[in-house]
Amino acid sequence: MKDCLKRNNYISGVWFGAALAILIALPLVISRSWLSITTEILILSVAACGLNLLIGYCGRVNFGPAGLYAVGAYATGLFLEKTNIPFGAAMLAGPVMAGIISFPIGWFCVRCTSHYFALLSLAFGQIIWAAIHSWYSFTGGDDGIAGIRAPDFLMSITSYYYFTLVIVIICLVLLWMISHSSLGKTLQAIRENQHRAEFIGINSxxxxxxAFIVQGFFLGVAGSLYCGFSHAIFPVYASFLKGNDILIPCILGGIYNFTGPIVGVTVYIILTKIISAYTMYWLLFLALIIIFVVLFLRGGIVGFxxxxxxxxxxxxxxRGDIEGRESY
Incomplete structure (x- = not known):
């Protein structure tokens, strides 16, 4: 058993090292446009993995992740636009604010069963969207805010890619540690049977x-990174459609595997870019692919x-046991 665990950890380490080496060398071999797409993949991977802590480990679906994603983006953007605080402090303010907003939302949601949990999370997400869309004097309303400043050393796509890569690696390592900690095991126990978990003394x-606050924090990290990447903030960041961009990759890749959302984001964004370049009906083809995965790959791509x-x-x-017996 120990040998099997060591072998699995060794294989995981090799894959992680290989992926990291490829990501570091990537700007040397791909164009600026594809580097921009890769940066989007990295940012959305943090959001999807954060959301999957709630979906895959708790068995609770959040239909309003874009609201907390937008809180992170707007907090960073507004601090940079309306104050003189350093860029790093503004980037940190985004996830912190998203985590703070997650507390009252989560407090209400966790008191509902799984179905009403999902509906209530969607309602709160739409409330955030409505507030951003209507508050012209503060958020710019549906016009948003463009031209948000960033340090000179992060103005090139290559430098911002490496900046994003460092932040994303830190976030993914933290999420991996959380998911494999006693907290992660407790969340899985609640997912499997909440009543039994409560019977043995777990305050579900x-x-x-x-878990809701943690996923809100990492959604805020993704929003802050995208604000610095696009140098703009718009209400569409909080829309239901943007939430689908975070939720669908979790389903595509597989919610019961840590790397599932990362694979799902990669496949989702690349398919979106490729199919949309050839037809205006790209959403139809993308929907058919998602339906196929849901119907025939129940565990997602990684699960399959x-x-x-x-x-x-x-x-x-x-086969090895049979050969061993025959030789014996």
């Missing part, structure tokens, strides 16, 4: 609220691959 509402690999390893193990 408290842990669900913690993991099942196939497990089946192959199991067959090899059985």
């Amino acid at each position: 509402k408290r842990y669900l609220l913690i 691959i993991s099942e196939r690999l497990s089946a192959i390893e199991e067959k090899r193990g059985i």
Whole structure:
């Protein structure tokens, strides 16, 4: 058992090192447009992995993730536009503000069952969108705010890509540690059977609220990064459609695997860019692909691959046992 765990950790480490090496070298081999797309993938990966802490580990669906994503973006953008605080402090203010806003929203949501949890989260997301869209004197209303300043050393796409890469790696490591900690195990226990978890003394509402705040913080990180990337903030960041851009990749990649949302984001954005370049009906084709994954790849892309690999390893193990018995 220990040897198996060591082997799995070794393989995971090799894959992580290879992926990191590729990401570091990527600006040397791809065009600026594809580097921009890769930066978007990195930013959305943080949002999707943060949201998946709630969906995959708690079994609760948040239909309003874009609201907290927009809180992070607007907090950073407004601090940079209306104050003279340093860029780093403004970037930190985004996720902190998103985490603070997540507390009252989560407090109400965790007191509902799973279905009403989802509906209430959607309602709060729309409230945030309405506030941003209507508050012209502060948020700029539907015009948004453009021309948000950033430090000179982050003005080039290459420098901002490396800046984003560092932040994303830190966030993903933190999320991995959380998901594999006692908190993550407790959340999984609540997901499997909330009543049994409460019977053994787990305060499910408290842990669900913690998970909601944590996912809000990382949604805010993604929003802040995108604000610095686009140098603008708009109400569409809080829209239901933007929420789909965060939620759908989790389903595509697989919600029961840590790397699922990352793979889902990569596939989702690349498919969106490629299909939209050839047809105006790209949303239809994208929807058909998503339907196929939901119907035939129940565990998502990563879940399907993991099942196939497990089946192959199991067959090899059985074959090895048979050969060993025959030789004996």
